Amino acid sequence: MRLLVNKVVLFLSTLSAVIGLVFLFWILITLTIKGLSSINFYIFTHDLVNNGLRNLLIGQFVLALIAVVIGVPIGMIAGIYLQEYSFGNKYAEFIRNLSDVMMSAPSIVIGTFVYAIIVNPIGHQSGWAGAIALAIMMIPIVVRTTDDMLGLVPKELREAGVAIGAPKYKVIIDIIIKAAKVGIMTGILLAFARIVGETAPLLFTSGNSEYFTLNLNEVFPSLTVAIYNLATMPDANLVKIAWAGAFILTLFVLIVNLLGRYIIKDKK
Amino acid sequence: MKVMDIKNFSFMYAGATKPSLKNINLPIYEGKVTALIGPSGCGKSTLLRSLNRIHDLYPGNKYEGEILLKNLETNEMENILEFKKENELINLRQRVGMIFQKPTPFPMSIYDNIAYGVRLKGIKSKSELDGRVEEALKGGALWKEVKDRLKDDARGLSGGQQQRLCIARAIAVEPEVLLMDEPTSALDPISTLAIEELVTKLKEKVTIAIVTHNMQQASRVSDYTAYMYLGELVEFGETTQIFLNPKEKHTADYIAGKFG
């Protein structure tokens, strides 16, 4: 009897894993089929106003890049504090946990926050607002990554740096961060992949635009928001464009994820 | 003759209820190798690490007593425990270097590893750095093996080579004292022997204090030996005397291998 129960449970378990895989492949396959069929050279060279994706792809990338430029330094420096300067005091542990909580906070709330402090006072949507919303989402992820990766560096290395007469900040910059470099870079890469797929924080901060622009002071094009708008349009052509965009986005995100995974594995 | 002098030194780790070192009195003689031996937990590493105040990386430790270091210019002994300012501590560590049990190559090239401490002292000219690097690597018995690949990442060296790199790196800043915390316990026998030979060679230029749990190593390498037990200094004297004719029974028992 026990053996029977055991077998049943193991079977159900395996079944769940299969179900998970089914979903994964279902999503990926439909995405590929619908997406590939809509991909052609045209969409890369024309903007949304002409039924292309160019301005959206560039726009999404620009927003994510700015988010990285803003969010990574802040996140890294905070992570350095947690790992190197706080000696596990209660405050640091609190901030660490708080940062994790922020990681799971609803992204749309971040959007409303940025709307309130930036879009409203200025009076209109802007690329800056969207980028800042993405940066806010990025910070906790980078903090976590930096914290964890620095924690993997053996304490003897720190001591050796101090023992040779280097001031602490130099030990951190020249030695510790260098030692953790690969892990931190990979973490940033994965964080980038995560925010490049975000929609909710951009919805009412940078909005969307059909035109190519690099002017961040105005409404700014982004792939994710556009997909959201297009997918529900009655025009089948627009929906096709949405699929193409979705396919490209997913491909990019998955490749970056696999790349990050590969780098970490290689390092080990 | 004494380059360092430990006087009535007691040390308690942060959060501990009992002191790890009790009232240690120990001289470190210039140009000699002093070995600290004793069973695990006797405090030998703790004592060694007090000599360059590396404990200060971790807040909350308490100490009493004095640790004196001879001032180069005035020839007077200064209490290093009174150093408070950042640059005083930095200066201390440039004069009292340290080698760790686990080899700790910095994540940079062999050349940059050796040059790191030298650059910290303000030396920037390439020719001078080159000279110092070569001299240090020769002093660390590593030059021949690496002279053609100075730009390679130091982490590619073998364990024994890495430890010799660390020694070369430490002597590149021309310290007066070199502290070695079980430098060979993570190495194979051949590398161990190489480093022991190095220690004997180096003592002409640098005073060495070495912690080891390997008694044979202590007897091979050192001029003076201090035997410690449970945070106290049990006996100190010339190595030959300690090993052949220990005054304390405790010392004799440890050396005979009766415990530890």
Add this chain to the structure above:
Amino acid sequence: MEALFKKVSALSATLILFLLTGIFVVLFIYAKPAIKEYGLHFLVDPRWGVEVSQNQNSVNNTANTSNQVATLQDSPQIVDSDTIDSDDDAIDTDNDLAADEDSDIAVNDDDIAAATTDTDIGSSTSNIKVVYGGLIPIVGTVLSTILAMAFAVPIAMGIAVFLSEIAPPFISKPVGIAIELLAAIPSIIYGMWGLFYFGPLISSIFGGGSVSLLVAGMVLAVMIIPFMASLTRDSMNTTPNVLKESAYAMGATKFEVIKDVIFPYAKKGIIGSMILALGRALGETMAVAFVIGGVFNFPHKLTDPTVSIPVVLANNFAESSGMSLHALFYLALILFVISFMVISFAKFYFLRDKE
């Protein structure tokens, strides 16, 4: 230099605290007019943007908002000076808001008659109020999350067990990677897939439209499964091998080892990951927005379309102003507080990081 570096890094870390409190404070400020107006009644009021004529009110109109029985007529009425409230007003500080309120809007205990100002909504009829209540989106959020958990927990547990105990390494590695890739897929992709493929499938099995609460719940489930499975598997893997081995040595079956050794040992981590996933599901916007239907009505059946808080925010935010905007911020605040509490509970109670 050293001191500077140290200070800057401490500042950076504190920034996170500031951000979090800042979000709360800003949301609160922007929600305040709505909070003042509707109070806690907001949580149970199913109307959104419904105009109620003041004329139908009886004379003894108490303006106290909280804990009123939810009859329309007695709801507190404040003139919604939508068009008067320019965006500038909306972002005034507390003081200014109070001043505005005093001049434009009847504060709680004021005589309704004092709300004489700008009734440019209507023409000759004075005192038309617009009422906002968050009940429907709140219910939608709660229901869709419960549904999602109901589907996700067993499957995620199963996957975790499979990965950690059943599969040999050459299977568990790629499958593990596959699960983590699932977690990396952006949420709008789930939304599109749900809208065009999964939804119709569900509706053909269960009836109802291809967008509904049920579809939303299930798509949400698919989204949080990988997250939950990963965390659970990690927790399960912390069980020391010796414990497992001693159980096996006594003749226990795999299931029994899982049930009696691993789960109790990893209990905290497992429950914590479930609660954390719940917190994530609460705030999920895009996937749900595609498939929940976007109809501001109660779902009388599972297969009815409805809304959730994030969906209401996503759909209405851009065009809102005045009181409706404040009401949206009120909703956002509610969502933020709830998910913050849930996630913090999971984090600080179950998944505390020890350094």
